[in-house]
Amino acid sequence: MDPISDNRLMEDVRDGKVERLAILFERHHIMLFNFFLRLTGNRSVSEDLVQDVFLRILKYRETYLSQSRFAVWMYQIARNVHVDHLRKQKPELPIDEQFDEPAAAGPDTVERLSSGEEAATLRRALDRLPLRKKEILLLSRFQGMKYREIAELMGCDIGSIKSTIHRAVKELGKIYFELQGGETP
Amino acid sequence: MTCVTIREGFVDYLTGELPAGDLAEFRGHLASCPACREELEGLSAVWTKLGVLPQESPSGALRSRFYGMLEAYKEGLGKERVRISLGQILSDWLGRLMPRRPAYQIALALVLMAAGLGSGYLMSVRSRSTARTEVAGLRGEVDAMRRIVAVSLLKQASPSERLLGVSWSARIDRPGEEIIQALLDTLNHDANVNVRLAAVDALYLFYNHPEVKEGLIDSLSRQSSALVQMSLISLLVEIRDRRAVEALERLVQDEKLNPKVKKRAELGLVQLS
Numbered sequence: 001m002d003p004i005s006d007n008r009l010m011e012d013v014r015d016g017k018v019e020r021l022a023i024l025f026e027r028h029h030i031m032l033f034n035f036f037l038r039l040t041g042n043r044s045v046s047e048d049l050v051q052d053v054f055l056r057i058l059k060y061r062e063t064y065l066s067q068s069r070f071a072v073w074m075y076q077i078a079r080n081v082h083v084d085h086l087r088k089q090k091p092e093l094p095i096d097e098q099f100d101e102p103a104a105a106g107p108d109t110v111e112r113l114s115s116g117e118e119a120a121t122l123r124r125a126l127d128r129l130p131l132r133k134k135e136i137l138l139l140s141r142f143q144g145m146k147y148r149e150i151a152e153l154m155g156c157d158i159g160s161i162k163s164t165i166h167r168a169v170k171e172l173g174k175i176y177f178e179l180q181g182g183e184t185p
Numbered sequence: 186m187t188c189v190t191i192r193e194g195f196v197d198y199l200t201g202e203l204p205a206g207d208l209a210e211f212r213g214h215l216a217s218c219p220a221c222r223e224e225l226e227g228l229s230a231v232w233t234k235l236g237v238l239p240q241e242s243p244s245g246a247l248r249s250r251f252y253g254m255l256e257a258y259k260e261g262l263g264k265e266r267v268r269i270s271l272g273q274i275l276s277d278w279l280g281r282l283m284p285r286r287p288a289y290q291i292a293l294a295l296v297l298m299a300a301g302l303g304s305g306y307l308m309s310v311r312s313r314s315t316a317r318t319e320v321a322g323l324r325g326e327v328d329a330m331r332r333i334v335a336v337s338l339l340k341q342a343s344p345s346e347r348l349l350g351v352s353w354s355a356r357i358d359r360p361g362e363e364i365i366q367a368l369l370d371t372l373n374h375d376a377n378v379n380v381r382l383a384a385v386d387a388l389y390l391f392y393n394h395p396e397v398k399e400g401l402i403d404s405l406s407r408q409s410s411a412l413v414q415m416s417l418i419s420l421l422v423e424i425r426d427r428r429a430v431e432a433l434e435r436l437v438q439d440e441k442l443n444p445k446v447k448k449r450a451e452l453g454l455v456q457l458s
Contacts, residue, residue: 018259019330025251026337033243047247054251058258119237140200141235147202165196166228173231 006070013057014064025054028071031143032078038138039082041127052081072149075139079153086131125176133168140165188214191221198225199232245346252334259326324358331357332364339367344377351383360391369400378410385416392424402432411443418446422453430457 006027012020029050036046056077064073126134136154139145140161147158154161191214197203203211215222331353338350351371354364365388372384391397401421408414414436421429433450436442442450 016262018255018262019326019333021255022252022330022333022337025248025255029247029251030240030242033247034240037241038238043241043243047243047250050243050247051250051254055254058255116237116239118234119239122234122238141232142238147200162193162196165200169196169199169228169231172235173227176231176234 007066010057010061010064010070010073011066014061018058018061021054021057024057024070024074028074029054032074035075035078035138035143036082038123038126038142039131039134040085041123045085049078049081049085053078056081068152069149071143071145072153075143075145076153079135121179122176125172125179128175129168129172133164133171136161136164137168137172188218188221191215191218192224195225195228199228245341245343245349248338248346249349252330256327256330259330328358332361335364336367339371344375344380347371347375347377347380348383351380351387355387355390360394362396365391365394365396365400369397369404372400372404372413373407378412381408381410381413382416385413385420389420389423392420398424398426398428402426402429405429405432405436411446414443414446415449418449418453422456425457427457430454433457 004023006024009020009024013024032050032053033046036049037043040046040049053074057074060077064070126137129137132154136150139150139153140147145153147161150161151158191211194203194207194211198211215225335350335353335357338346338353341347341350351368354360354368357364360368368384368388368391372381372388375381375384385401388397388401392401401417401424405414405417405421408417418433418436421433433454437447437450437454
């Protein structure tokens with residue numbers, strides 16, 4: 001028997017069977033946690049943000065339209081949750097400017113999430129990418145999203161997503177190269 | 186294809202979104218163009234390198250907090266439903282009864298005043314019965330949610346989460362086949378003795394289900410831990426199932442059996458006789 005689709009489960013949640021959110025949580029919370037972890041570099045903040053996403057899913061469940069994939073809707077909420085988290089962190093800075101500046105304050109705020117110098121350098125390199133580029137790159141590389149879905153999620157056209165991924169990969173390689181002290185990846 | 190169009194396709198190539206029909210031409214161009222090949226190799230190296238970032242696991246607290254939040258939300262939702270449905274019933278009822286002419290409205294008010302005291306008692310009885318129905322419905326929903334949580338926790342890698350799963354199972358009023366099977370599987374196959382012991386305790390709560398009795402008797406010969414064996418023997422004696430006698434007799438005959446377990450099994454046989 002095929003597993004019930006995410007969209008069907010979310011329709012049930014929308015229509016009042018909120019206990020079905022447990023299945024969606026089990027399917028997505030680890031990916032979502034890793035998405036936030038790569039954005040924030042902080043485990044406990046990432047767990048709080050995951051919790052916040054599911055709370056908002058419950059809160060806004062009646063607004064769910066099943067036309068697009070559930071994951072797209074969920075990551076839209078995840079982005080909003082992350083933006084609100086950034087606002088709390090740096091209330092004085094307009095959010096548009098936060099999107100253009102490096103996603104994390106610097107290497108000091110990044111926890112050593114696991115052993116491996118290579119992974120640590122890569123995380124530091126990712127943290128130097130502007131937030132928008134980093135988000136799009138993570139969604140494409142780790143969350144398995146198609147251009148069309150990322151475009152829908154970010155509210156822009158497919159061409160701009162493609163070129164952003166291209167630039168992000170190029171820029172990441174350059175930063176990584178610098179951090180490695182000149183050794184190409 | 187020109188270098189410009191080829192380079193536009195680099196990201197498609199990395200993400201696997203390059204149309205299959207374009208692949209041959211794409212590769213053909215790369216074979217003959219060192220500049221494009223070099224650029225793609227650079228991008229591809231970074232793309233592949235991202236794979237070294239491991240997938241991290243959140244702490245067990247995240248799951249507990251989520252289920253706590255879900256349960257709290259459901260409880261709030263249940264109260265909201267009761268409030269809305271009672272309000273709507275009252276409003277519809279009054280709307281239908283109210284006559285349009287003022288004289289009739291006054292007459293109706295007088296009749297209602299006279300009937301008020303008498304009907305008060307009946308109304309309170311009815312509202313209690315409605316509340317009972319709503320509470321029963323809510324209990325059913327909470328039970329269903331607990332079943333989902335318990336099964337999910339029992340499948341986790343961490344023993345503490347599986348212990349939590351056993352304790353969630355014990356909180357279910359009507360466990361159903363899925364939970365009973367999950368608990369029996371835990372009892373027979375969990376690597377951790379504490380989790381298996383907790384499963385014995387949880388199954389005790391559901392011993393009136395025939396498959397539980399059968400599963401417990403069957404499990405006795407599968408257990409290797411003396412602690413779990415003794416706990417199972419106590420439970421089988423407690424529920425006084427005659428089929429347990431044969432299982433205990435077989436156990437006692439096992440030469441490798443721990444002496445303390447053997448003593449407990451012999452005592453059990455006396456208690457069951």
